[in-house]
Amino acid sequence: MTFEESFTPRIPVSTYRLQFNGHFTFPDARGVISYLHHLGISDIYASPYFKAKEGSLHGYDIVAHNMINPEIGTEEEYNEMIRELRKYGMGQILDIVPNHMCITSNENSWWMDVLENGPSSVYADFFDIDWEPVKIELKNKVLIPILNDQYGNVLERQELQLAFENGDFFLSYFQHKFPIRPKTYRDILQHGIDRLKNHLSPEDPNLNELLSIITALNHLPPYTEKDQEKIAERYREKEIIKKRLWNLYREIQEIQAFINETVKMFNGVKEKSESFDPLDHLLNQQIYRLSKWSVATEEINYRRFFDINDLAAIRMENPFVFKETHTLIFKLIRNGAVTGLRIDHPDGLYNPSEYFRRLQRNCFLHKRLNLTGTLAETPDGETALLRQYQELLSKDSQMKAFYIVGEKIFIKGEKMPEDWPIFGTTGYVFLNSLNGIFVETTNAKIFDDIYGRFIRSKVVFQKVVYEKKKLIMEVIMSSEVNTLGHYLNRLSEKNRLTRDFTLNSLTNAIKEVIAFFPVYRTYIKPSEVTERDRRYIEIAVSKAKRNNPAMSESVFDFLKDVLLLKYPENFKDADQKEWLDFVMKFQQVTGPVTAKGLEDTTFYIYNRLVSLNEVGGSPERFGVLMETFHGQNIERCKFWPHTLIATTTHDSKRSEDVRARINVLSEIPDEWRSCLTRWRRLNKKNAVVAEGQTIPDPNEEYLLYQTLVGAWPIEPMTISGYEIFKKRIKDYLVKALREAKVNTSWINPNANYENIVISFIEAILNNTRRNKFLKDFQIFQKKIAHCGIYNSLSQTLLKITSPGIPDFYQGTELWDFSLVDPDNRRPVDYNVRIKMLEELKKNEQEVAPSALARELTINKDTGKIKLYLVYKALNYRKINREIFERGEYTPLEVMGEKAIHVCSFARKLDNSTVLVVVPRFFTRLAQQPDSMPLGNEVWKDSFIILPDEGIGKKYRNIFTGEVVVSSHHKGSTILYLSEIYAHFPVALLERIA
Structure with missing residues (x-):
C-alpha cells in the first residue's frame, strides 16, 4: 500500500449483499465469489458476522463484537474467503452494529458481568442503563422482562432453578442463565448451615474453610461501590472465593452433599407456596429483577434497540466502549480484509456525527498501520499519525479516508447532515424515487376511491401516522417516553417560571411533539442547533399546539426552548449539561417511535397501493414525477456520487420484482376495481362474521389480494411447491396483521382471529375446479406478471446506470418474489x-x-x-x-x-x-x-x-x-x-x- 492509498478509499463499482448465517457460511460465500466477479460485482456487502445469538439468521443480535461467529465459519475459512476475494480484485463492505448487543444469550460476557456486579461492573457504562429509574424498586437494578408469565407463577412452577457449577451459583430459566450476586452466596450457604455443623465437628478444617468463605463473602465491597481500588478488590476476592468453594465442593463429599441439598431446598416444592420464600428472598437481592416480558413497555430501565427486549443499547459515545467494540473491525481493516463499512442505524447513536468522525479517524490510522507497521514502531505512535490525519483534514475538510455508508432513512425533502463524513446511505431514497416512476400518478384519485369503497372507510395517511406514533408511545415504548417526561419535569423544577408544569402535562407535550415530528430525528450537539433542526422542532411544536387547544401553550414553549437549547439566564454549566443530555436522549427516542409507528404499523394499515409502502417511502404520494426522478439523480451525481443505490434490501417490505408487479395495478384502475368486486363476491362465503366483525376485515382482504398479485410464483408449481407458497402467504399475513396492531398484535396475539384469517387464505387458494376465484385471479395475475417483468428490467438498468453505486440483494439477479423478512432470507x-x-x-x-x-x-x-x-x-x-x-x-x-x-x-x-x-x-x-x-x-x-x-x-x-x-x-x-x-x-x- 502506498502513502496515497492509505488515505484514498476503495470505491466499489457495484455491491452484492450476502446474508451470512449457519445456512450460508464463509465456505459457501467463497464458492460464489467467482460467479459474482463474472457477473460484474466488484465488492461483496456482508451482513454482520461477529458472534451472535445461537441460531441467528441475520447477525444483528451480537453477543461478542470481537469474535467471528463460529456458526458461520472458522478463522481459516474466513481467511480463505478473503484470499478468494483478493484473487479477483474484489473488496468487502461489512455491515457493523454499533448500537446494541443481544442480552438474552449467556455468551454475552459483558452483560453477564453487569448482572453479577451491577453499577460496579467494569462494563456498567457499556450499556445505556438508568440505575436510578422512576420506579424506586429498580434503583441499582436492571429489569429483565423475559418471563412468559407473572413472576410468582413462574417461580412456583419451578421454572426458575438455582444451580451450582464451577464455583458459581446461578439461576436458570429454560436456556437462560443469570449470575447470582457473589455476596448473596452467604444466604445460600448459611441456609441450613446448622445441619452441616451437626454433622461435622467444630474442628473440622473443611467446615472451617466453608465458614471462612462465608466470612470472606461478608467482607466483599458492595456492588454499588465506585472507588476503583474497592472495585478491583471485589473482582479479585470474589473469584478467589469461587475457586475455594469449588475446590471444597469437588474434594469434600459432605460439602458437596450439603450444597446440593441446599440448592434443592431453595428450588422449592410444587404446591407449597411457602417453600419458595428462600429463593424469592434471594432473587430480591439480585442486581436484576425478572418480570413478565410485557412489563418492558412501561418499566424497563435499559435502552433497547427499538422495542426489542433482547437487544440492549450500548453507549458508543463512551470512547472506551468505542475502542472495545471496534477492536476486531479495525484489525480486519488493517489487514485489508474489510474495505468498506455499512453502519447499522446511526440514528440510534447519542451523537452520530462524532461517531462517524471517530470512525473515519481510526480507519485512517489502521489503514496506515498496514503501511507503517505497529504503532510502537512509529515515533510517538498514534500521536504522529493523528497529526498527519489532521493536516490532511485541514487541507480538505471533506476528505474521507475510508468508504463508509450509513443506514439512514430520510423523510421527503430531508437532506443528509452536512457534518457526517460518509459517502452516503444504503439507497432507500433512490429505491422509492425509482419505484415511483413506474406508478401512474394521474390515477391517484381513482385509487383513493377504489380503496375507500372497498374498505368502506376513508384513510388519511398523515392522520394514521400520528395515531400510530401515539400508540407506540403509549403501549410499546411508554417506558422510554415516561422517562423523558420525568427528566423534563426535573428540568422544569430548576426555574420558578416553569416549576408549576405538571409531570402529566410535560409527558403529554413530549408525546404530541414526537407524534408530529416530521423527521426521524434531529442532530443537535453541544451549543449547536442548525437551522435544519430548528425548523423541524418548530414545525412539530406548532402542529402539537394546534392539535391540543386545551393544553397550555406555555408547556409546549418550554419543551421547545429545551430542545433548542435556549437556556435561562444565569444557568450553571451543570444545569446546561442536563438540558443537553435531555435533548440527546430525546433525539434517540424520536427515531424508534417514527420507525415503529410508520414503517412497522402505518405501512401495514394504509394499503392503497402497497408497492409504495417501502422503507423511506411516502405512500400518500401516488408515484413520482419523471422530473423529480431526474432532479434527484442530478443532485446525487453532484453531491453523493458514491452512495449506495438499491432496489431490494434485507429490510425491504417487498422485493423489487413484487413491487414491479403491484405497480402495474396503477395503470389499470378500472380493471382492478372490477376484479376486487368479483373477488369479494366470490370469497364472501369464506369469510367469518364474529361479534359483528367480518374476518378478515376489508383492509386485510385488500392487502391480501395485492400480496397474491405480487408474490405469485412465475414458474408452474408442484403440489409441494404450492403448499410452500400458501404457507409463505399465511406467515406473511399473520405478521402483517400483528404489525398493523388493529385486530391482533405481537404483544397481545389474537390466536382465534389469526386462525380464521389463515383458514380464509386456505379456502381461497384451494386448488380445485370449483374455485372460481382462483381461476379468475390467475388469468388477471398472468397479465400483471407479464408487464411486471418489463418493469423490473427497466428499474434494474436504471439502478445500474444512475449516479451512485448499484447494490444487489442476494438472489435478485433472477426473478425473486420475496416478501418482508424472514421470507426474504430464504436460501438462494x-x-x-x-x-x-x-x-x-x-x-x-x-x-x-x-x-x-x-x-x-x-x-x-x-x-x-x-x-x-x-x-x-x-x-x-x-x-x-x-x-x-x-x-x-x-x-x-x-x-x-x-x-x-x-x-x-x-x-x-x-x-x-x-x-x-x-x-x-x-x-x-x-x-x-x-x-x-x-x-x-x-x-x-x-x-x-x-x-x-x-x-x-x-x-x-x-x-x-x-x-x-x-x-x-x-x-x-x-x-x-x-x-x-x-x-x-x-x-x-x-x-x-
Missing part, C-alpha cells in the same frame, strides 16, 4: 445461477447478440433475461466506471405518441457518451401475455432527442450489438425508439462514432 440457489450464467456466456459465443436478446425476451419467465441484463450492464459499468462515477447526467427529452412511456438520460465524460433508454407503463405497450414491447408497431414514430450529438452519430446497444444512427427531425437530432427497441425491451447505448 446459487447452483442454478452459476449454471445459467455459464450458459449465457456460451450462448454469446454461439448466437448473434440480437438473436440471443430476442430469444431471452421471448422466454423471459425463466429469469435468464434479467441475469443477462445484469451481467452485461454491470460488466460494461466496471470497464467504463469513470463515466458512471464522474460523468454528467443529462435527462433526455422524449417526443411522440409514446413519450410518456420512456425514461431516458445520457451519461457523458469528455468525448464519451452513454445513453440509457427504458420503457414503462407496459399495459398499453404489451397488452397480452405473449406480446412484447418491441418494434415499429409498438413505438411508431416516437423518439428521443439528443443534445449536442450531431446527425449521423452511431450508437451500439450493448445488449443486442445493434447500431442505431442519429437522424434529423424538425431541427433536432434524434434516435427512433422503434430502432432502439427492435429486439430487447431496454437499451444501454454507447456512442461508437
